[in-house]
Amino acid sequence: xxxxxxxxxxxxxxxxxxxxxxxxxxxxxxxxxxxxxxxxxxxxxxxxxxxxxxxxxxxxxxxxxxxxxxxxxxxxxxxxxxxxxxxxxxxxxxxxxxxxxxxxxxxxxxxxxxxxxxxxxxxxxxxxxxxxxxxxxxxxxxxxxxxxxxxxxxxxxxxxxxxxxxxxxxxxxxxxxxxxxxxxxxxxxxxxxxxxxxxxxxxxxxxxxxxxxxxxxxxxxxxxxxxxxxxxxxxxxxxxxxxxxxxxxxxxxxxxxxxxxxxxxxxxxxxxxxxxxxxxxxxxxxxxxxxxxxxxxxxxxxxxxxxxxxxxxxxxxxxxxxx
Amino acid sequence: xxxxxxxxxxxxxxxxxxxxxxxxxxxxxxxxxxxxxxxxxxxxxxxxxxxxxxxxxxxxxxxxxxxxxxxxxxxxxxxxxxxxxxxxxxxxxxxxxxxxxxxxxxxxxxxxxxxxxxxxxxxxxxxxxxxxxxxxxxxxxxxxxxxxxxxxxxxxxxxxxxxxxxxxxxxxxxxxxxxxxxxxxxxxxxxxxxxxxxxxxxxxxxxxxxxxxxxxxxxxxxxxxxxxxxxxxxxxxxxxxxxxxxxxxxxxxxxxxxxxxxxxxxxxxxxxxxxxxxxxxxxxxxxxxxxxxxxxxxxxxxxxxxxxxxxxxxxxxxxxxxxxxxxxxxxxxxxxxxxxxxxxxxxxxxxxxxxxxxxxxxxxxxxxxxxxxxxxxxxxxxxxxxxxxxxxxxxxxxxxxxxxxxxxxxxxxxxxxxxxxxxxxxxxxxxxxxxxxxxxxxxxxxxxxxxxxxxxxxxxxxxxxxxxxxxxxxxxxxxxxxxxxxxxxxxxxxxxxxxxxxxxxxxxxxxxxxxxxxxxxxxxxxxxxxxxxxxxxxxxxxxxxxxxxxxxxxxxxxxxxxxxxxxxxxxxxxxxxxxxxxxxxxxxxxxxxxxxxxxxxxxxxxxxxxxxxxxxxxxxxxxxxxxxxxxxxxxxxxxxxxxxxxxxxxxxxxxxxxxxxxxxxxxxxxxxxx
Numbered sequence: 003x004x005x006x007x008x009x010x011x012x013x014x015x016x017x018x019x020x021x022x023x024x025x026x027x028x029x030x031x032x033x034x035x036x037x038x039x040x041x042x043x044x045x046x047x048x049x050x051x052x053x054x055x056x057x058x059x060x061x062x063x064x065x066x067x068x069x070x071x072x073x074x075x076x077x078x079x080x081x082x083x084x085x086x087x088x089x090x091x092x093x094x095x096x097x098x099x100x101x102x103x104x105x106x107x108x109x110x111x112x113x114x115x116x117x118x119x120x121x122x123x124x125x126x127x128x129x130x131x132x133x134x135x136x137x138x139x140x141x142x143x144x145x146x147x148x149x150x151x152x153x154x155x156x157x158x159x160x161x162x163x164x165x166x167x168x169x170x171x172x173x174x175x176x177x178x179x180x181x182x183x184x185x186x187x188x189x190x191x192x193x194x195x196x197x198x199x200x201x202x203x204x205x206x207x208x209x210x211x212x213x214x215x216x217x218x219x220x221x222x223x224x225x226x227x228x229x230x231x232x233x234x235x236x237x238x239x240x241x242x243x244x245x246x247x248x249x250x251x252x253x254x255x256x257x258x259x260x261x262x263x264x265x266x267x268x269x270x271x272x273x274x275x276x277x278x279x280x281x282x283x284x285x286x287x288x289x290x291x292x293x294x295x296x297x298x299x300x301x302x303x304x305x306x307x308x309x310x311x312x313x314x315x316x317x318x319x320x321x322x323x324x325x
Numbered sequence: 326x327x328x329x330x331x332x333x334x335x336x337x338x339x340x341x342x343x344x345x346x347x348x349x350x351x352x353x354x355x356x357x358x359x360x361x362x363x364x365x366x367x368x369x370x371x372x373x374x375x376x377x378x379x380x381x382x383x384x385x386x387x388x389x390x391x392x393x394x395x396x397x398x399x400x401x402x403x404x405x406x407x408x409x410x411x412x413x414x415x416x417x418x419x420x421x422x423x424x425x426x427x428x429x430x431x432x433x434x435x436x437x438x439x440x441x442x443x444x445x446x447x448x449x450x451x452x453x454x455x456x457x458x459x460x461x462x463x464x465x466x467x468x469x470x471x472x473x474x475x476x477x478x479x480x481x482x483x484x485x486x487x488x489x490x491x492x493x494x495x496x497x498x499x500x501x502x503x504x505x506x507x508x509x510x511x512x513x514x515x516x517x518x519x520x521x522x523x524x525x526x527x528x529x530x531x532x533x534x535x536x537x538x539x540x541x542x543x544x545x546x547x548x549x550x551x552x553x554x555x556x557x558x559x560x561x562x563x564x565x566x567x568x569x570x571x572x573x574x575x576x577x578x579x580x581x582x583x584x585x586x587x588x589x590x591x592x593x594x595x596x597x598x599x600x601x602x603x604x605x606x607x608x609x610x611x612x613x614x615x616x617x618x619x620x621x622x623x624x625x626x627x628x629x630x631x632x633x634x635x636x637x638x639x640x641x642x643x644x645x646x647x648x649x650x651x652x653x654x655x656x657x658x659x660x661x662x663x664x665x666x667x668x669x670x671x672x673x674x675x676x677x678x679x680x681x682x683x684x685x686x687x688x689x690x691x692x693x694x695x696x697x698x699x700x701x702x703x704x705x706x707x708x709x710x711x712x713x714x715x716x717x718x719x720x721x722x723x724x725x726x727x728x729x730x731x732x733x734x735x736x737x738x739x740x741x742x743x744x745x746x747x748x749x750x751x752x753x754x755x756x757x758x759x760x761x762x763x764x765x766x767x768x769x770x771x772x773x774x775x776x777x778x779x780x781x782x783x784x785x786x787x788x789x790x791x792x793x794x795x796x797x798x799x800x801x802x803x804x805x806x807x808x809x810x811x812x813x814x815x816x817x818x819x820x821x822x823x824x825x826x827x828x829x830x831x832x833x834x835x836x837x838x839x840x841x842x843x844x845x846x847x848x849x850x851x852x853x854x855x856x857x858x859x860x861x862x863x864x865x866x867x868x869x870x871x872x873x874x875x876x877x878x879x880x881x882x883x884x885x886x887x888x889x890x891x892x893x894x895x896x897x898x899x900x901x902x903x904x905x906x907x908x909x910x911x912x913x914x915x916x917x918x919x920x921x922x923x924x925x926x927x928x929x930x931x932x933x934x935x936x937x938x939x940x941x942x943x944x945x946x947x948x949x950x951x952x953x954x955x956x957x958x959x960x961x962x963x964x965x966x967x968x969x970x971x972x973x974x975x976x977x978x979x980x981x982x983x984x985x986x987x988x989x990x991x992x993x994x995x996x997x998x999x
Contacts, residue, residue, distance in 0.1 A: 047435060047438055051442040058449055059449070065853055072505045084493075090897075173475075
């Protein structure tokens with residue numbers, strides 16, 4: 003009892019009871035402390051029938067009736083143990099999903115490690131939003147996912163979900179609530195279509211931007227430049243790359259002309275979220291048009307640039323934007 | 326509670342569990358199918374097949390409104406057919422119909438469980454009539470089947486192979502056995518019924534308490550067992566074993582039956598002889614009150630010896646029962662009461678003249694009743710009577726026809742006609758029905774008495790001696806006393822063949838099987854079915870006082886179940902640990918040591934990260950802590966983990982302890998996730 007942690011452990015238990023669990027990161031193992039088990043409605047009905055069998059056997063003094071009742075009771079009880087054991091010892095790891103636009107669904111991959119020799123059957127993952135998936139987890143690692151709809155932009159944790167099982171008899175429900183701290187990047191949902199802003203800038207006005215210039219593929223070929231990660235793969239000049247043993251990118255005329263500037267402050271008469279949604283729409287459209295663009299947010303400018311990496315960087319900035 | 330939402334089942338029903346469920350319910354119902362009229366049985370069977378067809382064809386189940394019609398019809402039929410309605414058969418029929426209808430109303434998971442539960446109740450209702458070993462086998466098969474159905478239905482996606490579900494079922498069954506045994510032994514039994522409902526009567530084969538000339542012949546064709554006998558005392562039966570049953574005193578020319586009321590004559594108390602034969606008899610249910618015993622029963626633990634020297638139980642025997650009985654010899658020195666005298670001398674009005682003449686011819690120049698009786702007995706032995714299972718059909722005046730025309734008969738004919746001849750001479754005589762002989766079961770050292778050993782003999786009242794047994798059948802055929810009837814040969818026709826006891830029986834595979842099975846049956850009855858409140862008291866009376874008996878037993882039963890739960894959990898833990906790699910097992914030991922100091926490794930922490938945090942809290946031991954963690958990391962993740970390295974780790978963990986003084990260097994809650 004001299005352990006300094008005794009009091010704090012009890013306190014932790016209490017807080018957990020009152021405020022729910024703290025979000026957890028990383029792999030977590032389902033031990034006895036976090037698996038709950040209660041009979042289902044079917045289990046309660048089962049209990050009453052077994053009681054009726056016992057009462058009937060008492061009344062009619064039929065020993066075989068007792069045998070039946072206690073056998074059935076024993077089956078129900080071992081079913082309870084099997085239910086609990088079906089969850090016990092599993093390790094869940096919630097992995098980060100790819101970013102998503104607000105209002106869309108994203109799937110958090112969940113890795114289930116089952117170190118025991120036995121397959122865990124009919125594991126159900128579900129959350130309050132009504133998502134539900136049933137999986138079997140054989141020995142080793144298996145993967146499933148939890149799909150959630152992200153309503154708002156930002157960096158959002160998966161939050162509470164439940165892993166439960168009714169295996170094998172449907173008489174008991176064993177479950178474990180998990181508050182996952184694993185987060186997903188939620189971009190603003192793209193706003194309505196809107197013409198690009200007029201403002202463009204010359205290519206050379208920013209030295210750093212020259213590296214990532216892009217243009218439409220229809221323009222005239224003007225030369226090559228070294229490939230940088232994130233730039234469109236299909237524009238690699240394979241023949242030239244083979245000769246020089248470095249990856250070279252085709253360049254086109256219009257790239258020299260300039261790039262688009264998507265400026266937060268240039269948008270007026272809207273609230274912040276709408277502005278972000280518009281910016282998001284522009285970024286997507288610009289990317290689709292393979293144009294070079296830069297994003298200007300209060301206190302931060304990204305780009306100019308183009309390609310998936312640039313696009314991701316811009317969208318992340320929108321997602322994380324705080325007033 | 327946060328239970329699951331009540332799910333509607335998918336539109337496409339799974340066939341496999343449904344098929345097993347239907348078969349299970351049908352098998353549960355079949356043994357009692359005879360309780361319903363044939364057309365009801367056919368309708369129910371057709372309903373089951375139709376139910377499967379619906380699932381097979383993917384058709385929707387009928388709505389509640391449609392189901393209301395058969396429900397009302399069935400209910401109306403039961404209420405109007407069975408009276409009293411709440412007796413066994415009515416309630417049982419209702420249960421049957423409800424079970425079948427439930428199959429058409431399987432909308433939720435719970436409906437399916439309820440269907441299985443109804444099946445269990447159906448099984449249990451059969452136990453009021455039958456609790457044989459075979460019944461138990463049938464029950465176990467059904468429990469296995471129903472459990473399999475539940476496991477199958479528990480598999481929501483229907484993706485598991487049947488073999489997997491069968492394996493799960495087997496595991497559940499095996500693991501349920503300890504609970505079954507513990508609860509069966511320990512669950513407090515109750516002495517009498519809590520409530521009474523008239524139940525179906527079990528056991529209809531056997532002596533009827535009446536005798537017409539052909540009635541016993543029918544029994545001679547039955548292979549069913551009447552009872553089993555163990556001789557528990559020092560003395561076993563000597564000579565032929567006459568098992569005393571109903572005593573018949575009233576005769577109307579065709580039928581003999583028991584006379585009521587019976588009046589005890591206080592002046593005529595018997596003198597009990599010195600021989601004592603103690604038996605333990607296990608009686609198959611026959612629906613009557615009489616209990617068989619070796620002639621003459623003196624006293625028993627379960628019944629009372631009546632004036633007619635028949636042992637009777639208080640209630641009708643509807644279930645197999647065991648009783649102990651002591652038999653011996655009785656001598657009556659007094660005389661019969663007037664009522665008894667009148668009864669045992671009564672003759673049918675239409676007794677033919679030649680029967681009277683024949684009867685009186687035996688009494689001519691005989692000195693006493695004993696001599697007359699002897700002459701009549703000799704008459705059967707010497708006058709060309711034939712003992713056969715297929716006597717000719719005698720019409721109205723059967724005594725006359727039998728004695729003067731047919732002269733072929735079974736025990737009933739001989740006994741009945743002899744009693745008439747005696748009574749015609751003014752000698753009180755009556756018929757005793759019962760059994761003669763038995764098959765010795767060498768596996769269990771007891772005697773089996775089948776129905777076909779049913780027999781009838783004559784009791785004659787002799788002054789100074791009392792009721793004395795005379796068996797005219799034995800006079801006709803001495804072999805009936807010592808040998809078994811070979812039923813197969815005697816059924817083909819003509820006279821009865823006998824064979825020596827022990828000559829054919831214990832040899833041969835079939836008879837050995839029969840004896841073994843019967844032995845198991847007796848064992849089953851003795852230790853399982855007959856495990857009553859009394860037996861429980863005998864076993865546990867030394868452990869609990871009478872006042873705390875039920876509470877004590879219930880407590881121990883509860884403890885046993887909890888102990889079983891604990892044992893299974895421990896077993897699972899031990900198995901888990903065994904499958905763990907040795908290096909992890911050692912690591913866990915070390916983590917446990919730190920945990921006791923209030924340091925808990927968080928799931929997201931690696932070994933080195935955790936060691937670093939631990940080192941911050943115990944700076945003096947930081948290097949020691951880190952060295953253990955490093956060693957573990959090398960063992961676990963390094964390329965060269967050999968026995969030596971593992972040994973080092975083991976030793977390091979074993980020797981590990983924190984320096985005491987440092988414990989309080991850093992406060993704060995380190996167990997909290999970083």
